[in-house]
Every structure is written in C-alpha cells, then in structure tokens.
Amino acid sequence: MRIGELSRKTGVPVPTIKYYVREGLLPPGELTSRNQASYGEAHERRLQLIRALLDVGGMKVAAIADVLAAVDDPERPLHKVLGAAADRIGSAHAEHDDAESAAAQDVVADLISRRGWRAHESNPAAADLAKALAAMARLGHGAFTEVLDDYADAAEQVARADLRYVDRQVAVEDRVEGVVVGTVLxxxxxxxxxxxxxxxxxxxxxGTDAPQGRGTG
Amino acid sequence: MRIGELSRKTGVPVPTIKYYVREGLLPPGELTSRNQASYGEAHERRLQLIRALLDVGGMKVAAIADVLAAVDDPERPLHKVLGAAADRIGSAHAEHDDAESAAAQDVVADLISRRGWRAHESNPAAADLAKALAAMARLGHGAFTEVLDDYADAAEQVARADLRYVDRQVAVEDRVEGVVVGTVLxxxxxxxxxxxxxxxxxxxxxGTDAPQGRGTG
Structure with missing residues (x-):
C-alpha cells in the first residue's frame, strides 16, 4: 500500500510516519518508483506497536528505538529483550548518597535473597526499587517495608501470568513482541x-455507600 | 530556619524552593524581617514530599500542585484525595473510537461487576484500563484478557496492603500524606x-543459569 493508505489505516499522519522511518523505528517502504514506496502489513503492525508504546506505555521515541532494535535482533536471547524493554521503563533520576539510600539497598538485597529471586542486586530494577524505598523513608514512611512482601507476592503473580501469556505465542517474533507488549502495556x-x-x-x-465515579468528583 | 539552611537540609536549590512557593506547592515562610523569611519542619517535610513525587513518582509540577491542594483541604474525605492522587497518575491520551475500544470497555465493565468492585466504569482508571486493553487488541494481543483476573488478584492484594498501611497512621494529616505517598511511590x-x-x-x-545483572548486558 502507499504511505497515504498506511496513514489512514493506522491513524498516524504521513509526516509522523516519515519521521519514524528517519529515526529508525520503522523500516523504509519498498521503492516502487523513483519517489514512491510501498508498505505492507509488517509496517502497519509495527506502527500500531510504536503508537501503543508511546500512547499507553508513555515511552519516549528514543527508548522505543532501543527496544525495537532489540526486538529485531535475532541474536538476542528473549530474556535480554525482556530486560531491555523493562529497563527502558525505569527511571534515571538524581542519585542520593545518604543513610536512607544505604538502608534501602540493604532492604532490597535482603528481599531478593529471601525470595530466592534469580536477579542480581545490580539490576536496574533493584536500583529503582531502592530509590523508591529511600524516598519513602525520607518522608517518614520507612515502615512501608513491612508491606513489601505483599507487594512482592503480587509482583510474582503478575510476572508468572505475563510469562505464561508470552510462552503461548508460537512464532519467536510474536513471542518477542509479546514480551514488549506485556511488559510495557x-x-x-x-x-x-x-x-x-x-x-x-x-x-x-x-464507608462510602455508592459506587465511585470520578475520584475528584 | 533560613531558606539557605532549608536548601542544605533537603538538597533542593534556593531558586527551586522559591519557584515552589510561587507555584503554590510550598507555603511561604514566616516573615521575620522585611526581606527574610523563616521556614520550619513542615516546610522541610513538604519539600521532601514534592521531590519524591517528582523524582520517583514522575509527576509533573502542575499535577503535584493539584494533589497537594487536595491533601491540604480538611473538607475533602480521604477517598477523594486518594482518587485525586490516583487520577493524576493516569494518562490523558488520544481517544480511539473503534471496535477494539468498545470491546475493551465491555471487558472492563464485566471485570468490575464480576469482582464486585465498588468502582464505577466511569472512573478514570477504568477508562485507562480500557485504553490499554484496546491498544493490546489492536496489536493482536486480545488474548491478554485471559490473564486479566491474575492481574486483578494481584492488584487487590496490593490495594489491601496499601490501605492497611495507611490505616495505621494515627494523625489524619499523616494518613492523607500516607495515601499520596502510597499511591504514587x-x-x-x-x-x-x-x-x-x-x-x-x-x-x-x-534457562539462564547465572543470576541476571543488567538486562541489556
């Protein structure tokens, strides 16, 4: 199909499609003449994925480019792509170097070992977790760690459901995309x-008796 | 304390503190002379809260102002503040009006009724949920709804832990702040x-045998 039809089908404006091609998020169409390219279903699907990561996942274009590069590389084992997709969501904020940070890192290391998680405390997710717990401790909510295992139980349940879902995808490329979709969306x-x-x-x-509408209403 | 000491204690630069006061996030200090103001522990605590919502919660300044206004208003029942804090996290993205959106809205309404949740389908969180599910369906991941109840089980567990934690706070102002911290952080x-x-x-x-470090490593 021509770029205009691809735009109509996906709701993505033509200049935006061209921008995604320039940024390497979308492969270029096949040239059918000097200044006309043809796009297929793979382009349509990839555009839907980009929009979902942007609109629902709240990811930035540069982060999406990284994740898609991992999706497109057949050499990368699945768990590395999963790691790349997950790391992109993580935050990169100002570091604190105080007692709360040190204590939070210990809490995270203890949690990982207590639960027998096969994840290293150098994992970016572990650093993000420590950052959030340290911020809570600075606000006097250090006792929040007491509900941490409830959170961890729930996180394990969600992770098992995600992996079960991904595992059902037959084709490897579907599986890889499923990992990204499952992690971000x-x-x-x-x-x-x-x-x-x-x-x-x-x-x-x-004790409010009626079902809630808008929380602020 | 003077503004310089408040800055040292919290790590927030003086011009940033002044900006927060102008934007109404932080109450002004008490004037002790013509051009000097004095700040107390409440200011220090509020600054820590603002930084946590910004850095860890990823919230925008305008959204934080809304949530803090709700926290400071004693007329607002707790569950409304909780609603305001939660709604601020939600996304406000382009609407779709297609078959996937309609189907996703039905899935969400069914879920709320099946689980007996006292939340109305007009709640912004319900709209965000439908949006995410519709985006998945457009990507051919409509079957994801099959793991939705696993997700809902986990979400209930986390919500119970949150409320249990908040309920332990004795003072109402601590409780309200606990709701915001718990929801966002x-x-x-x-x-x-x-x-x-x-x-x-x-x-x-x-089957990777070693514990994982950086996912992208």
Whole structure:
C-alpha cells in the first residue's frame, strides 16, 4: 500500500510516519518508483506497536528505538529483550548518597535473597526499587517495608501470568513482541487495576455507600 | 530556619524552593524581617514530599500542585484525595473510537461487576484500563484478557496492603500524606518489583543459569 493508505489505516499522519522511518523505528517502504514506496502489513503492525508504546506505555521515541532494535535482533536471547524493554521503563533520576539510600539497598538485597529471586542486586530494577524505598523513608514512611512482601507476592503473580501469556505465542517474533507488549502495556494495565482496587478498598474501609465515579468528583 | 539552611537540609536549590512557593506547592515562610523569611519542619517535610513525587513518582509540577491542594483541604474525605492522587497518575491520551475500544470497555465493565468492585466504569482508571486493553487488541494481543483476573488478584492484594498501611497512621494529616505517598511511590515500588520478578521468572523459564545483572548486558 502507499504511505497515504498506511496513514489512514493506522491513524498516524504521513509526516509522523516519515519521521519514524528517519529515526529508525520503522523500516523504509519498498521503492516502487523513483519517489514512491510501498508498505505492507509488517509496517502497519509495527506502527500500531510504536503508537501503543508511546500512547499507553508513555515511552519516549528514543527508548522505543532501543527496544525495537532489540526486538529485531535475532541474536538476542528473549530474556535480554525482556530486560531491555523493562529497563527502558525505569527511571534515571538524581542519585542520593545518604543513610536512607544505604538502608534501602540493604532492604532490597535482603528481599531478593529471601525470595530466592534469580536477579542480581545490580539490576536496574533493584536500583529503582531502592530509590523508591529511600524516598519513602525520607518522608517518614520507612515502615512501608513491612508491606513489601505483599507487594512482592503480587509482583510474582503478575510476572508468572505475563510469562505464561508470552510462552503461548508460537512464532519467536510474536513471542518477542509479546514480551514488549506485556511488559510495557501490562504496566499500564496493572496501574489502572490497582487504582480501581483502591477505590473499592477505600470505599469499603471508609464507608462510602455508592459506587465511585470520578475520584475528584 | 533560613531558606539557605532549608536548601542544605533537603538538597533542593534556593531558586527551586522559591519557584515552589510561587507555584503554590510550598507555603511561604514566616516573615521575620522585611526581606527574610523563616521556614520550619513542615516546610522541610513538604519539600521532601514534592521531590519524591517528582523524582520517583514522575509527576509533573502542575499535577503535584493539584494533589497537594487536595491533601491540604480538611473538607475533602480521604477517598477523594486518594482518587485525586490516583487520577493524576493516569494518562490523558488520544481517544480511539473503534471496535477494539468498545470491546475493551465491555471487558472492563464485566471485570468490575464480576469482582464486585465498588468502582464505577466511569472512573478514570477504568477508562485507562480500557485504553490499554484496546491498544493490546489492536496489536493482536486480545488474548491478554485471559490473564486479566491474575492481574486483578494481584492488584487487590496490593490495594489491601496499601490501605492497611495507611490505616495505621494515627494523625489524619499523616494518613492523607500516607495515601499520596502510597499511591504514587507504591506505583514505582510495584513496577520495580514486577521487573525483578520478570527477570527471575524468565531466567527459570528460558534457562539462564547465572543470576541476571543488567538486562541489556
């Protein structure tokens, strides 16, 4: 199909499609004449993936380019792509070097060992976890670590569901894409579910009788 | 204390503190002379909260201002503040109006009713959930809804832990702040835990023998 049809089918404006091609997110179309290119279903699908990572996953274009490069590289084992997709979500913020940071790193190392997780404390996710716990401790919410194992139980359950879902995909390229979709969009799904469960739990605990509409209403 | 000491204690530069006061995030100090103001522990604590919401929660200044206004208003019932804090995290992206959107909205309404959640499908979190599921369906991952109840189980568990934690805070102002911290920073904690659990689950499933360091390494 021509670029105009690809644009109509995906709702992505033509200049945006050209930008994605320039940035290496989307492979170029096949040249059918001097200044005309033809696009196929793979382009359509890739555009949908890019839009989902942008709109729902909240990822930046540069981060998406990195993840797609990992998806497209058949040499990369699946768990590395999963790692790359996950690391892209993680934050890169100002480092603190205080007692709370040191204590939070110990809490994370203990958690990983207590749960027998085959993940090293040098993993970026472990660093992000320590950062969040240290920020809580600075706010006087150091006791939050007492519910950490409840959180970890829930995280294990979600991770098992994700892997079970990915494992069902037959073709390897589908599987790799499934990992990316599951990691990034699954994050958005869980975040929304948690907020819904909050509304329910707080309605029960603090006794509002009607179902909640807009939280701010 | 003077603004310089407040800056040293919190690591927030003086011009940034002044900016937060101008934007209404931080109450002004008490004037002790014509051009000198004095700040107390409440200012220090509020600054830590602002930094945590910015750095770890990834919230924008305008969104933080809204949430803090809700925290400071004693007329607002707790579950409304919780709603405001949660809604601020949610995304406001381009709407789609297609078959996938309609189907996803039905899936969400079914889920809320099946689980007996006291949350209305007009809740912003329900809309975000439908958006994420529709994006997955457009990518051919409509079957992801089959693991939705695993996600919902985990979300309930996390929400119960959050509310249990908040409920332990004695003073109401601590409780309100606890809700904001738990909602925003708890999100960052769970996201990091899920990524760690992924590393573990995929290492077990796809057989890497050594603990994983950097996912991209």
């Amino acid at each position: 699954g994050e958005a799904v869980f975040s929304a579910l948690r907020r819904l469960a909050h509304v329910d739990a707080s309605a029960r605990l603090y | 708890g999100e960052a904690v769970f996201s990091a835990l899920r990524r760690l659990a992924h590393v573990d689950a995929s290492a077990r499933l796809y």
